[in-house]
Amino acid sequence: MVIHRLITRAARVVHKSAAFNKTSCLNTQIVRLISIGRCNFAERLYTNKHEWVEVDGKIGIVGISDYAQSALGDVVYAQLPDVDKTFTQNDECGALESVKAASELFTPVSGKVVAKNNDVEDTPSLINSSCYDKGWLFKIELNKETELKELMNETQYKEFLKSNEH
Amino acid sequence: MHRTFRFLSQAPVQAIKKTVLISQSHDIYTNLAYEDWLYTHQEFENHNVLMLWSNDPCVVIGRYQNPWLEANVPELPQITQNGVLLARRKSGGGAVYQDRGNLNLTFFTSKKQYHRKHNLELIARAVHKNYGVKITVNDRDDLVIGDSKVSGTAAKLGRLNAYHHCTLLVHANKTNLSRALHKQRWNIQTNATQSTRSKVLNLSNEIPGITINDLLWMIGYEYLNTNDFQYINPEDNFSANVFACRDELRSWDWCYGNTPKFTINKSFPIDCKINCDVTITVENGRIASVDLGNTAGLVVKEGIFDNLKNCQFDINVFDSVANLLFDAKELVAKSKQV
Incomplete structure (x- = not known):
């Protein structure tokens, strides 16, 4: 993940630099190469409210964590957001009963x-039975990728669960 | 030892403030709107609130329930002089009938402090202290005396806030209760949340002469340790958005339109030979499609039910379907004569 971010950041620096803008063709190629690379790094990221998102390209798959499903108990009804609706990070977008x-x-x-x-x-x-796979909730086309930096990776989330701050 | 004291003195000592609000309104939509307004506009981390309220006759269903499955919808307007209202609350759980013989309690806390058993035990403790009657909390978070339920439970959890509410049967009209919740034999297929039917009991059966006011005072005192209650009239405190919320909660779109998608099926005879099997699909409370199963050879023109599409669903819609089919049959008969 760290390496991946470094590459992305490096690519942005390169992209912005005047020298490279002159050879924009080459520049685009580098960025493309790297953004293809990004797909292979799909990793589950977590919020402190126990939702997870797995990003592939611009599309994020969203679900709730194992901790959350276990805390909720048997889910009997899922109200999921309608396709084409737009939300801002942390917006209420549905409910689970x-x-x-x-x-x-x-x-x-x-x-x-x-x-x-x-x-x-x-x-x-x-x-409850498959919160990270068959139990995903919705897919969202990200419009603010920088938000991903605020989320926790698997290790950080595990530490967070231990910390009792949730 | 010294270290312990130092630790204690550094610990944040912030007593949680508590308030008991007693609503002077008996309108279910007004009270639900006020409850929702508190939930969305107040912070409860350092200030817990208990709201006590009582409503004129109504059936209140859970957020994801089907009113046609839970309540005797066609008869509600005739059950009492002013009719029994139907309301959909924002919390989960099942359907309840209530009237002025019920006491509603809403415990507002932060999400972290949300603790249903704790609240239910407080109620049981207040009743036991004052009347010596033992109420127990069962594994479904119902309050029971023996094997009869005196209150259910429902809750709503948000990002920071939460509430847990319940309604105690004190001296509710049980005849009206049975009629309002009378289970219909309609063939409805849905994944809406369904209520668990239980044997119910009024507290007045165990505590003759008990009044809502007495109980309200005792539970309020158990919560607060004083009787410094705040009596509020939500009508006076209403801001424009609370009125808007009340109007929304009262609307057909909220109460019926929020019903999870379902299909309802009915078989009925068109004449002595033809028996029709009709399935209506309802989305957002409105008719999405009418499908005929077995028509026993009756040829029906395509689009015959188009006028019914998008109409608000009502059980009487089957009469309209029957009429349309009857007309179709007559038409076929006439064309054969010609």
Whole structure:
């Protein structure tokens, strides 16, 4: 991840530098090469409210963490955001009902919803049985990629869970 | 020892302030709007609030429930003189009937402080101290006496705030309760949250003569340790957005339009030979499609039900479907005669 960020940052510096702008053709090629590389680094990032997002290119897949699904208990109803709706980071974008409680759902990143998981709407228990795979909630087209820097990676999230601050 | 004291003195000592609010309104939509306004506009981390309220006859369903499955929708207007209202709350859980013989309690806290068992035990403790009657909290977070329920539970959790509310049956009209929640035999397919039906009991059965006012005072005192309650009339404190919220909660679009997608199926005879099987799909409370299963040879023109599309769903819509089919049958019969 760190290496990846370094590469991306380096690419941006290169992109901005006047010398390279003169040879913009070469420049575009470098950026493209690196952005293709980015796909291979897809990693699950977490918020302190226990949502996760896995980014591939400009599309983020969003779900809730294992800690969250276990804290919620059996999910009996999932209200997911409608496709084409636009949200800003941390906006309320849906809700999950479990053990008589409706828990608001928040988007970990800003962007436009491009898909929602119909299987989860039909079978909400997928969130409990497979929160990182079949129980994903929606896909969002990111419009502010810098927000990803504020999120925690797997190791940081595990530390955060230990810290009792959640 | 010294170190311990130093530690204690450095610990943030911030007592949580508590307030008991008693709503003077008995309108379900006004009270739900006020509850929602508190939840969205106040911070509860250092200031917990208990709101106590009571409503005129109504059925309150959970956020993701189907009113046609939970309440006796066609008969609600006739059950009492002014009718039984139908409301959809913002929290989860099942359907309840309530009237002025119920006491509603909403415990507002931060999400971190949200603790349903703690609140329910407080209620049980207040009743036990004052009346010697033992109420227990079961594994579904219901309050029960023996095997009968005196209150259910529902909650809403946000990013920072949370509330837990419940409604105690004190001396509610049980005849109206049974009629308002009378289970319909409609064939509805849905993944909406369904209520668990339980045997219910009024507290007045165990504590003859108990009043809402007595109970309200005792629970308020148990929560606050004083009787310094605040009586509020949400109508007076209403800001424009609270009024807007009340109007939204009262609207057809909120109460019925928010029903999770469902299909309802009914078979009925068009004449002695033809039995029709009709399935209506309802999305956002409105008719999305009408499909015929078995028509026993009745030829139906395409688009015959187009006028029904997007209409607000109502059980009577099956009568309209039957009429359209009857007309279609007559038409076929006439064309054969010609």
